[in-house]
Every structure is written in C-alpha cells, then in structure tokens.
Amino acid sequence: MKTAASSPAPVPTTPGDPTPTDYGLVRLANGVYSVRSLAEGETFHPVIGPVAEAEALYCRQLRLTERLAGLREEFVVWDVGLGAAANALTVLRAARAASAKMRVISFDRTAAALRFGLEHAAALGYFTEYETAARALLTAGRCTFPNGPQPAHWELWLADFPTWLAQPAAQRLPKPHLVMFDAFSPARNPAMWTQTVFAGLHRLLDPGRACSMATYSRSTLLRVSWLVAGFFVGTGQGTGEKEETTVAATRPELIAQPLDRRWLQRARRSTSAEPLWTPVYRQAPLTAETWERLRAHPQFG
Ligand SMILES: C[S@@+](CC[C@H](N)C(=O)[O-])C[C@H]1O[C@@H](n2cnc3c(N)ncnc32)[C@H](O)[C@@H]1O
Numbered sequence: 571m572k573t574a575a576s577s578p579a580p581v582p583t584t585p586g587d588p589t590p591t592d593y594g595l596v597r598l599a600n601g602v603y604s605v606r607s608l609a610e611g612e613t614f615h616p617v618i619g620p621v622a623e624a625e626a627l628y629c630r631q632l633r634l635t636e637r638l639a640g641l642r643e644e645f646v647v648w649d650v651g652l653g654a655a656a657n658a659l660t661v662l663r664a665a666r667a668a669s670a671k672m673r674v675i676s677f678d679r680t681a682a683a684l685r686f687g688l689e690h691a692a693a694l695g696y697f698t699e700y701e702t703a704a705r706a707l708l709t710a711g712r713c714t715f716p717n718g719p720q721p722a723h724w725e726l727w728l729a730d731f732p733t734w735l736a737q738p739a740a741q742r743l744p745k746p747h748l749v750m751f752d753a754f755s756p757a758r759n760p761a762m763w764t765q766t767v768f769a770g771l772h773r774l775l776d777p778g779r780a781c782s783m784a785t786y787s788r789s790t791l792l793r794v795s796w797l798v799a800g801f802f803v804g805t806g807q808g809t810g811e812k813e814e815t816t817v818a819a820t821r822p823e824l825i826a827q828p829l830d831r832r833w834l835q836r837a838r839r840s841t842s843a844e845p846l847w848t849p850v851y852r853q854a855p856l857t858a859e860t861w862e863r864l865r866a867h868p869q870f871g
Contacts, residue, residue, distance in 0.1 A: 617810035620656030654687030
C-alpha cells in the first residue's frame with residue numbers, strides 16, 4: 571500500500587498494485603456498461619449505470635445546481651474513490667452551465683481503474699469531451715481545462731485515504747462543499763468505513779463552508795457512524811438497486827429528509843448499528859455509550 575503523497579502526482583504502478591487487467595466491463599440490463607473490480611467482486615455502479623447513478627446520488631439530491639447558483643467562491647468537490655471517474659465527470663458536466671469555478675479533488679489508492687476506464691472509453695460513453703483531461707490527470711496528477719464559462723481544476727491524490735486524512739497535507743487542501751463517498755462496500759472495504767475516517771473527515775471541514783455528502787449505502791451502521799462523527803444525516807433517494815441511500819451535511823437545512831426519532835428507535839433495536847471502530851467488518855448492536863451519543867445529537871433534540 572502506498573503512503574500518502576505530499577502532492578498530487580502520478581504514481582507509477584508498483585508490484586502488487588491493481589492493474590487494468592484486474593477490471594472488467596459489465597453490460598447492465600439497461601444496456602449501459604459499468605466497470606467491475608474482479609479482485610473485489612463488485613461492480614462500480616451496478617444497476618442503473620455510472621452516469622444515472624452519479625446524477626441521482628450526487629447531483630440531484632445534493633442540489634448541485636442550486637448550490638452553484640450565484641456562488642462567488644470556487645466550488646470544491648471531494649471525490650473519495652475516483653475509480654473510473656464516472657462520478658467526477660458527471661459532476662463536472664452538471665456544473666458546466668454554472669458560473670462558479672469548479673475544483674474536483676479525487677482520491678484513490680490506485681489509478682488502475684481510471685486507466686481501464688480510458689481504455690474502454692467508447693463503451694463506457696461518459697469520457698467524451700473530458701477524455702483529454704482524464705489522460706492529463708493520469709500523467710500529471712492534475713489538470714485545468716475549460717468547463718463552461720469558467721475553467722475547472724481536477725487533481726488526484728493517490729494514497730490510502732484513511733492514512734492520508736491523518737497527514738498534514740490533508741489540512742492544507744481546499745475544504746469541500748460536497749463529498750462523494752464511493753468506496754467498495756463496508757464488508758469488502760471496511761478500512762474506508764471506520765469511525766476514525768468519518769470523524770477525521772468531519773474534523774477537517776471548514777465550519778464556515780456548508781458541506782454535504784452522499785453515499786450509496788443505507789446501512790444503519792453507516793448512518794450511526796456519520797451522526798456520531800458530527801454530521802446531520804438524512805434518508806437519500808433510491809438509485810435502482812437500493813430503495814434508499816444516505817445523505818449528510820454540516821448544516822441541517824441541507825438535509826431534505828432527516829432521520830427521525832422512529833429511525834433512532836429502530837437503530838436501537840438493530841443488530842448491526844455500532845460503527846466500525848477498527849478496519850474489520852463485523853455486525854454489532856449499539857453500545858450504551860454510542861446510544862447516549864446518538865440521543866444527545868442535536869438532530870434528535
Ligand atoms: C466503487 S469504486 C469507485 C467508483 C468511482 N467513484 C467511479 O465513479 O468510477 C471504489 C474505489 O475506492 C477505492 N478505494 C478503496 N479503498 C481505498 C483506500 N483505502 N484508499 C483510497 N481509495 C480506496 C478503490 O480503489 C476504488 O477505485
């Protein structure tokens with residue numbers, strides 16, 4: 571595993587890293603192609619496809635267009651789990667009509683999925699006018715390019731995200747208005763879903779800059795974890811595979827459907843609600859301490 575880099579820079583593949591041969595293309599029932607990690611046995615956007623999922627999960631429900639309207643400062647997106655860049659490119663494309671400048675900061679422990687994606691750009695269909703930018707990201711680790719009336723900046727931090735979050739470099743990065751959290755599932759990729767990761771992420775945010783975040787998971791364990799980290803948390807819209815997803819924000823007004831006291835009571839009875847305190851997947855009911863922290867959360871006051 572690589573350690574956190576001190577600046578976004580292309581990192582050559584080293585032995586043991588995934589390579590483009592560790593991925594495959596999957597044709598979904600609607601005819602759209604998605605990328606599958608053969609090592610993890612998981613398809614990146616498994617039901618409605620990469621673009622439709624990214625639009626629903628991160629653009630529409632996090633109200634990207636409304637948040638960009640009239641914004642004077644640069645809009646910063648943290649793209650956690652760059653993969654084959656479908657989320658990053660969908661957000662960039664959705665922001666093209668806006669007058670705000672975009673900065674997308676992508677994180678991944680490997681660029682192999684992006685390499686694979688670019689090799690299959692025609693089938694995937696979402697690179698199109700961003701193909702040159704995506705190639706520049708791979709070769710230089712950063713790029714700036716026209717995106718509507720304003721230029722956009724895109725950079726890639728190749729590092730183990732939980733390790734990177736604890737480094738001084740993380741403090742120095744522009745803080746996000748929006749976070750797309752798209753790791754593999756908690757069962758396959760528990761290191762990305764620990765309480766330490768979410769608490770560290772919340773601590774890094776700028777209190778003066780409203781931030782919202784979404785992920786495809788609707789698990790109680792994840793929702794408790796985000797609440798305990800200090801976020802306000804709500805039910806997110808379904809995306810095809812899941813009838814619900816999860817949204818979070820640093821300010822309650824950014825949450826359309828906040829989790830309520832009925833949800834809290836269900837969480838109390840759940841056999842899988844306690845956050846992961848170590849990077850090992852397991853299921854456990856809430857401890858008395860976590861229950862007290864949840865009850866004291868201002869969302870349920
Ligand atoms: C579901 S895929 C992301 C798909 C992507 N968002 C897209 O639009 O194509 C999950 C990504 O998380 C990355 N990942 C998993 N564990 C990580 C870690 N510890 N640090 C950084 N990235 C990690 C994987 O390498 C993988 O590319």
